[in-house]
Amino acid sequence: MLNFTYCNPTKIVFGKGAIAKINELIISDAKVLLTYGGGSIKKNGVYRQVKAALKKRMVVEFGGIEPNPAYETLVKAVRLGRKKKIDFILAVGGGSVLDGSKFIAAAIPYKNKNLWEIVAKRGQTVKSAVPLGTVLTLPATGSEMNAFGVISKLSTAEKLAFGSPLCYPKFSILDPQTTYSLDKKQLRNGIVDAFVHVAEQYATIDVSTPLQDRYAESIFKTLIDIAPAVMSPVRNGPPFAAVGHHKCPVSNGMSGKKNYDIRATFMWTATQALCGLLSCGVIGDWSTHGIGHEITAFFGLAHAETLAVVLPALWKYEINNKAGKLAMLAQNVWGVKKGTKKQKAAAAIKRTVEFFNSLDMPTSLKDYNITGKDIEKVVDRFARRGVSFGENGDIDAKAVRKILKLCL
Amino acid sequence: MLNFTYCNPTKIVFGKGAIAKINELIISDAKVLLTYGGGSIKKNGVYRQVKAALKKRMVVEFGGIEPNPAYETLVKAVRLGRKKKIDFILAVGGGSVLDGSKFIAAAIPYKNKNLWEIVAKRGQTVKSAVPLGTVLTLPATGSEMNAFGVISKLSTAEKLAFGSPLCYPKFSILDPQTTYSLDKKQLRNGIVDAFVHVAEQYATIDVSTPLQDRYAESIFKTLIDIAPAVMSPVRNGPPFAAVGHHKCPVSNGMSGKKNYDIRATFMWTATQALCGLLSCGVIGDWSTHGIGHEITAFFGLAHAETLAVVLPALWKYEINNKAGKLAMLAQNVWGVKKGTKKQKAAAAIKRTVEFFNSLDMPTSLKDYNITGKDIEKVVDRFARRGVSFGENGDIDAKAVRKILKLCL
Numbered sequence: 057m058l059n060f061t062y063c064n065p066t067k068i069v070f071g072k073g074a075i076a077k078i079n080e081l082i083i084s085d086a087k088v089l090l091t092y093g094g095g096s097i098k099k100n101g102v103y104r105q106v107k108a109a110l111k112k113r114m115v116v117e118f119g120g121i122e123p124n125p126a127y128e129t130l131v132k133a134v135r136l137g138r139k140k141k142i143d144f145i146l147a148v149g150g151g152s153v154l155d156g157s158k159f160i161a162a163a164i165p166y167k168n169k170n171l172w173e174i175v176a177k178r179g180q181t182v183k184s185a186v187p188l189g190t191v192l193t194l195p196a197t198g199s200e201m202n203a204f205g206v207i208s209k210l211s212t213a214e215k216l217a218f219g220s221p222l223c224y225p226k227f228s229i230l231d232p233q234t235t236y237s238l239d240k241k242q243l244r245n246g247i248v249d250a251f252v253h254v255a256e257q258y259a260t261i262d263v264s265t266p267l268q269d270r271y272a273e274s275i276f277k278t279l280i281d282i283a284p285a286v287m288s289p290v291r292n293g294p295p296f297a298a299v300g301h302h303k304c305p306v307s308n309g310m311s312g313k314k315n316y317d318i319r320a321t322f323m324w325t326a327t328q329a330l331c332g333l334l335s336c337g338v339i340g341d342w343s344t345h346g347i348g349h350e351i352t353a354f355f356g357l358a359h360a361e362t363l364a365v366v367l368p369a370l371w372k373y374e375i376n377n378k379a380g381k382l383a384m385l386a387q388n389v390w391g392v393k394k395g396t397k398k399q400k401a402a403a404a405i406k407r408t409v410e411f412f413n414s415l416d417m418p419t420s421l422k423d424y425n426i427t428g429k430d431i432e433k434v435v436d437r438f439a440r441r442g443v444s445f446g447e448n449g450d451i452d453a454k455a456v457r458k459i460l461k462l463c464l
Numbered sequence: 465m466l467n468f469t470y471c472n473p474t475k476i477v478f479g480k481g482a483i484a485k486i487n488e489l490i491i492s493d494a495k496v497l498l499t500y501g502g503g504s505i506k507k508n509g510v511y512r513q514v515k516a517a518l519k520k521r522m523v524v525e526f527g528g529i530e531p532n533p534a535y536e537t538l539v540k541a542v543r544l545g546r547k548k549k550i551d552f553i554l555a556v557g558g559g560s561v562l563d564g565s566k567f568i569a570a571a572i573p574y575k576n577k578n579l580w581e582i583v584a585k586r587g588q589t590v591k592s593a594v595p596l597g598t599v600l601t602l603p604a605t606g607s608e609m610n611a612f613g614v615i616s617k618l619s620t621a622e623k624l625a626f627g628s629p630l631c632y633p634k635f636s637i638l639d640p641q642t643t644y645s646l647d648k649k650q651l652r653n654g655i656v657d658a659f660v661h662v663a664e665q666y667a668t669i670d671v672s673t674p675l676q677d678r679y680a681e682s683i684f685k686t687l688i689d690i691a692p693a694v695m696s697p698v699r700n701g702p703p704f705a706a707v708g709h710h711k712c713p714v715s716n717g718m719s720g721k722k723n724y725d726i727r728a729t730f731m732w733t734a735t736q737a738l739c740g741l742l743s744c745g746v747i748g749d750w751s752t753h754g755i756g757h758e759i760t761a762f763f764g765l766a767h768a769e770t771l772a773v774v775l776p777a778l779w780k781y782e783i784n785n786k787a788g789k790l791a792m793l794a795q796n797v798w799g800v801k802k803g804t805k806k807q808k809a810a811a812a813i814k815r816t817v818e819f820f821n822s823l824d825m826p827t828s829l830k831d832y833n834i835t836g837k838d839i840e841k842v843v844d845r846f847a848r849r850g851v852s853f854g855e856n857g858d859i860d861a862k863a864v865r866k867i868l869k870l871c872l
Binding site for chain 2: 057058059060061062063064065066067068069070071072073074264265266267270271273274275277278281282317320321324325328333336337
């Protein structure tokens with residue numbers, strides 16, 4: 057196990073009716089910047105609940121934060137927040153709203169004029185931040201319980217991650233009922249996003265972390281178990297679908313349970329997938345995310361769509377380096393008991409692709425009409441940046457080309 | 465899943481050489497009350513490392529905090545801390561030193577004269593606390609990453625738990641090398657303590673928490689896997705002993721690994737067993753602890769010794785209520801695939817007893833020469849208190865008598 061430091065101070069308030077607790081979590085005379093996305097929260101009742109919980113506090117609203125939140129949009133919120141002298145940010149929405157609000161929180165008190173520096177320097181220049189609370193409505197990114205955000209700059213087609221301990225939300229409200237209005241694509245993307253977060257922290261070098269490995273497998277198995285039920289309609293959804301990994305011998309704990317428990321499990325599992333716990337003492341990979349961000353930046357695919365394409369290709373490219381952990385994945389998660397280490401590793405890739413496809417999630421760039429010529433844009437960017445990714449630091453521009461060819 | 469609030473702000477600094485980081489974690493002009501136990505830290509080099517890391521800070525020492533820390537001892541430390549106007553407490557040792565130091569931290573600024581009130585009122589009257597950091601040397605209680613302490617009052621033979629969010633350590637240093645000087649009994653007790661912490665949060669009512677259940681099973685399995693290696697001598701210890709649950713198909717991650725990784729896994733697993741994570745959305749039991757504390761108070765058994773005796777008896781007594789979860793334990797942790805739900809539940813109890821016994825841990829009160837007459841003292845105390853324990857609130861004095869008879 058590697059040396060590590062772990063500290064996650066975010067307070068999670070989880071459950072039915074949790075939004076009303078906002079009133080106890082923000083000081084009563086706070087001037088609140090309320091951030092949100094395209095307005096779905098006004099249709100599903102979340103906005104109404106949030107406003108009611110904020111009572112008589114001064115509220116400045118900033119809506120319209122888009123998926124893959126744009127620097128160009130966020131600087132407008134920074135200007136508004138500074139002008140109104142807000143002293144608390146309440147982000148209501150999915151990962152994009154939360155990520156964007158972390159940037160706003162860090163940018164409002166930022167001394168230098170060039171706010172993009174916060175992102176370009178990966179958050180290391182952040183010296184203070186406006187306190188932030190969140191109301192999560194889309195289980196996927198884990199942003200509600202971590203210190204990271206991913207921001208896009210439209211003018212240069214860049215998409216980069218930043219992070220600072222100052223950007224941990226002070227609290228995050230997770231009411232699984234807020235997920236009832238999500239559509240199939242949002243749910244599918246959330247499942248894949250959480251799955252790949254775990255993969256980036258598990259399918260790497262084995263440094264003797266059996267507990268962390270089992271935690272990761274716990275999340276994989278839970279996501280696989282609940283996926284069919286998560287993807288089913290809410291009102292008359294089927295009972296919790298166990299695939300046998302964790303079936304209680306006589307009375308499966310989830311059988312007969314319907315929407316609420318399924319969504320609650322989905323929400324908590326996605327949060328756990330990227331709250332820092334799985335990374336304790338572990339070497340991360342994160343090259344799927346690095347490559348995926350560029351595909352979003354150039355071609356506009358949703359974040360999870362890029363991950364579903366890149367992960368299997370990266371695993372094929374790295375099959376020798378990752379064989380041990382991929383074989384463990386095959387055995388402990390997918391139940392593959394026979395074959396050599398390499399055969400099991402190949403089975404893990406195949407089963408992962410089948411799982412993504414079972415959610416109607418494409419796993420090839422062809423599905424998005426992206427060709428071998430297009431991928432050179434991405435390769436070129438990595439070549440110019442000169443950075444290498446992955447747990448062995450061996451994913452350079454040349455490797456990216458080979459991986460992207462396997463995505464076609 | 466039940467509604468829950470989760471917030472654990474303790475910073476964990478884990479790994480080789482972590483003690484030196486104390487210097488970065490405590491302000492440079494702090495007046496530090498350094499608390500410890502019987503002096504083993506002076507023999508194994510930990511005291512020297514701690515003193516070196518504290519540099520030129522003013523340090524007031526209070527040694528001699530005993531196992532099952534006594535109120536009568538701790539009030540002396542409170543007096544000393546008040547007199548010397550200390551503003552930070554650094555607790556170095558195992559769970560008893562840490563628990564006792566939490567009491568000292570809460571008691572120094574306590575307004576009322578009767579300090580026992582802090583414990584008697586379960587921590588609910590704590591309004592402030594001196595900041596506390598810890599250096600853990602004995603993986604077992606989880607006190608390094610939770611807000612609880614258990615304090616004994618010798619004058620009345622009481623042993624009670626208290627807790628307050630103000631008692632979370634600001635930081636805890638976990639260097640697995642500090643465990644090398646532990647003896648077999650301390651290691652055995654640590655393994656059993658962590659195991660029972662998980663049991664209290666797992667073998668209860670199933671409220672549809674598959675991720676939390678899998679996390680719990682991850683800890684059970686890891687403890688079972690590493691136990692033989694943890695119990696082996698350090699210098700030429702055997703490779704990490706996997707019992708097949710998590711054996712990597714080709715290259716088991718732990719094979720060939722020796723002392724450090726085994727102890728690192730043990731240390732992190734014991735911390736995880738009682739950091740609040742497993743309790744999220746779950747109904748706890750805690751009657752084994754409630755009964756066990758009284759056995760320690762009256763008969764002087766070590767905490768873990770009481771747990772190993774009471775848990776199997778409680779499970780036998782509650783086998784109908786707990787059959788679902790115990791059968792899951794048998795299947796998912798012990799690999800019991802055949803039998804009815806009740807047969808599997810019985811197998812889980814049998815395997816747990818065998819596991820404890822494999823660590824040379826007794827599971828009967830007879831082993832401590834405690835008789836059927838003696839147990840009436842414990843029953844009588846519960847009768848006078850009139851409280852009921854357990855996830856169903858049905859463990860009253862009468863039930864305690866029946867359970868204790870099963871312990872004989």
